[in-house]
Amino acid sequence: xxxxxxxxxxxxxxxxxxxxxxxxxxxxxxxxxxxxxxxxxxxxxxxxxxxxxxxxxxxxxxxxxxxxxxxxxxxxxxxxxxxxxxxxxxxxxxxxxxxxxxxxxxxxxxxxxxxxxxxxxxxxxxxxxxxxxxxxxxxxxxxxxxxxxxxxxxxxxxxxxxxxxxxxxxxxxxxxxxxxxxxxxxxxxxxxxxxxxxxx
Amino acid sequence: xxxxxxxxxxxxxxxxxxxxxxxxxxxxxxxxxxxxxxxxxxxxxxxxxxxxxxxxxxxxxxxxxxxxxxxxxxxxxxxxxxxxxxxxxxxxxxxxxxxxxxxxxxxxxxxxxxxxxxxxxxxxxxxxxxxxxxxxxxxxxxxxxxxxxxxxxxxxxxxxxxxxxxxxxxxxxxxxxxxxxxxxxxxxxxxxxxxxxxxxxxxxxxxxxxxxxxxxxxxxxxxxxxxxxxxxxxxxxxxxxxxxxxxxxxxxxxxxxxxx
Numbered sequence: 001x002x003x004x005x006x007x008x009x010x011x012x013x014x015x016x017x018x019x020x021x022x023x024x025x026x027x028x029x030x031x032x033x034x035x036x037x038x039x040x041x042x043x044x045x046x047x048x049x050x051x052x053x054x055x056x057x058x059x060x061x062x063x064x065x066x067x068x069x070x071x072x073x074x075x076x077x078x079x080x081x082x083x084x085x086x087x088x089x090x091x092x093x094x095x096x097x098x099x100x101x102x103x104x105x106x107x108x109x110x111x112x113x114x115x116x117x118x119x120x121x122x123x124x125x126x127x128x129x130x131x132x133x134x135x136x137x138x139x140x141x142x143x144x145x146x147x148x149x150x151x152x153x154x155x156x157x158x159x160x161x162x163x164x165x166x167x168x169x170x171x172x173x174x175x176x177x178x179x180x181x182x183x184x185x186x187x188x189x190x191x192x193x194x195x196x197x198x199x200x
Numbered sequence: 201x202x203x204x205x206x207x208x209x210x211x212x213x214x215x216x217x218x219x220x221x222x223x224x225x226x227x228x229x230x231x232x233x234x235x236x237x238x239x240x241x242x243x244x245x246x247x248x249x250x251x252x253x254x255x256x257x258x259x260x261x262x263x264x265x266x267x268x269x270x271x272x273x274x275x276x277x278x279x280x281x282x283x284x285x286x287x288x289x290x291x292x293x294x295x296x297x298x299x300x301x302x303x304x305x306x307x308x309x310x311x312x313x314x315x316x317x318x319x320x321x322x323x324x325x326x327x328x329x330x331x332x333x334x335x336x337x338x339x340x341x342x343x344x345x346x347x348x349x350x351x352x353x354x355x356x357x358x359x360x361x362x363x364x365x366x367x368x369x370x371x372x373x374x375x376x377x378x379x380x381x382x383x384x385x386x387x388x389x390x391x392x393x394x395x396x397x398x399x400x401x402x403x404x405x406x407x408x409x410x411x412x413x414x415x416x417x418x419x420x421x422x423x424x425x426x427x428x429x430x431x432x433x434x435x436x437x438x439x440x441x442x443x444x445x446x447x448x449x450x451x452x453x454x455x456x457x458x459x460x
Contacts, residue, residue: 159454
């Protein structure tokens with residue numbers, strides 16, 4: 001009994017240590033992005049199936065991206081018109097949409113080579129970490145800037161990716177606004193568009 | 201020559217009179233001109249791309265890397281002449297000097313631009329300039345957004361810029377001016393070479409973006425809106441010659457979300 005208890009305790013402490021190592025990132029934005037890239041690289045270059053890679057990348061995204069903030073930002077002023085139930089439904093749908101879109105874009109890269117170049121503190125809330133996706137035989141090099149939200153210095157979060165100067169968050173926001181405007185500003189139309197995307 | 205100059209002046213003046221925005225917020229946004237038509241045109245362009253341009257781009261990609269790099273260098277070197285004209289028109293003499301230096305070195309040491317020794321000698325490869333950007337630098341707003349058949353997304357200002365390019369592009373004049381043929385006495389400078397060069401440039405661009413376009417199409421809930429947003433952002437940063445990343449942090453929406 002004592003041995004079983006001891007084994008259980010070792011397993012528990014071990015799991016905790018492994019998990020703690022897996023979820024703790026540096027508070028320095030540049031190191032934070034470096035760690036995230038390294039973690040993603042290991043997953044992307046592994047022999048796992050695309051689905052397994054997507055699942056693992058989703059777990060990382062949930063920890064490092066301000067998905068809730070991004071959901072509100074993407075919806076723009078429309079979020080103020082939603083009922084609490086609609087807002088909840090939107091948050092859930094957005095998270096699924098974001099993870100699918102995010103992982104689908106990344107799994108195209110089997111062995112990405114990204115160099116972290118520098119970082120620039122914009123203000124006490126934002127730091128831009130500049131990176132470069134190195135060129136391959138088929139693709140040119142791509143500048144990727146990560147907009148890191150540092151209001152809570154111990155827990156930096158990614159709020160935007162700026163690829164060759166083009167903001168993904170802004171693109172997403174304008175895309176959502178277009179879906180709403182072409183459907184008489186009906187939030188249900190956006191819900192069904194997102195559901196269609198998530199289930200395709 | 202005088203007639204061309206008159207047309208160029210009329211385009212420039214009309215663009216500046218009708219498209220100048222005094223409101224800074226509106227300077228980089230564009231309303232739709234005729235969205236239904238543009239959405240239809242985009243579908244047509246996607247069909248055309250699938251049937252013609254994408255297969256050509258894929259075929260081009262099969263060529264060995266040194267050939268593709270050489271081709272890219274060659275057309276980029278020719279294209280830099282249009283950037284030079286616009287550097288000057290924008291009053292950006294530092295960039296004009298850099299562009300001229302690159303062109304001189306790459307055309308001579310780099311064997312007609314096939315190689316790029318200028319980059320190794322400290323002449324930085326900068327982003328391309330066109331007359332639409334020049335109009336933007338002069339304070340012209342984008343006007344409205346629409347999609348042109350084959351050529352793709354544009355705005356009223358950038359469409360005027362496309363026409364303006366013809367007047368300020370030295371390569372266009374070298375290939376379209378019969379007087380030049382007499383002076384240079386070279387058949388190779390005939391008109392069709394201009395279109396070969398522009399076509400090669402387009403194929404080279406398309407071949408580098410096969411996966412990016414596929415990913416965008418696959419991951420968009422409204423591809424038309426995504427393309428519009430990316431196009432307008434790209435034009436904005438090219439006119440300002442700086443990335444938009446830092447300015448976006450001032451977005452009032454994020455402020456509101458943070459204070460909720």
